[in-house]
Amino acid sequence: MYMSLTKWERHNNFTEDNHCEGTRMKAIRTEMNGVLLLTPEIFEDARGCFFESFNQRIFNEITGTEHKFVQDNQSKSRKNVLRGLHYQVKRPQGKLVRVIAGAIDDVAVDLRKGSGSYGRYFSITLSSSEHNSLWVPPGFAHGFLALSDYSEVLYKTTDYYAPEFERTIIWNDPDLSIPWKIRFPILSKKDECGGRFGDAEPL
Secondary structure (H helix, E strand, O other): OEEEOOHHHHHHOOEEEOOOOOOOEEEEEOOOOOOEEEEEOOEEEOOEEEOOOOOHHHHHHHHOOOOOOOEEEEEEEEOOEEEEEEEEOOOOOOEEEEEEEOEEEEEEEEOOOOOOOOOOEEEEEEEOOOOOEEEEOOOEEEEEEEOOOEEEEEEEEOOOOOHHHEEEEOOOOOOOOOOOOOOOOEOOHHHHOOEOHHHOOOO
């Protein structure tokens, strides 16, 4: 099932909550339980701009969690590169995803056993110009498509990369029917051989 967040929906269907008064960060709650769009307050002047891209205390208060991040990952992709859909069993990772150059179509698939949104996906365009981040809690498969000629993505994870527990769902799984903005993406060998959603191990 498709879940997306557009600018129109941000102002009409979703709730913007700033749980920390004066914290310089807004959280936009989506229909996918636990998935949040975080938007910092931007301070601009003739020199350029400044903003806090991450603050552990504020993050915990906004999300209502006590997650700690243990690893930062950074990837560079040319246009039409698609990475995912990746997840880890036994050691699931929460991810805080931010684009520092270009734009991506970011997708999260709910694999949480017993979740009301199990088997649904959430999709949103993230760009460096908007300075926002997407919080994807543990229990999701994650992937993204590079939309610009050059995209650079930085994401924090709540657990370390464990290749023995890594799994991949094929990007064009017919049961998920994710409407990627491309028919023939550039894929790694690993992602070309991803499994079916129906065979995925719930988290």
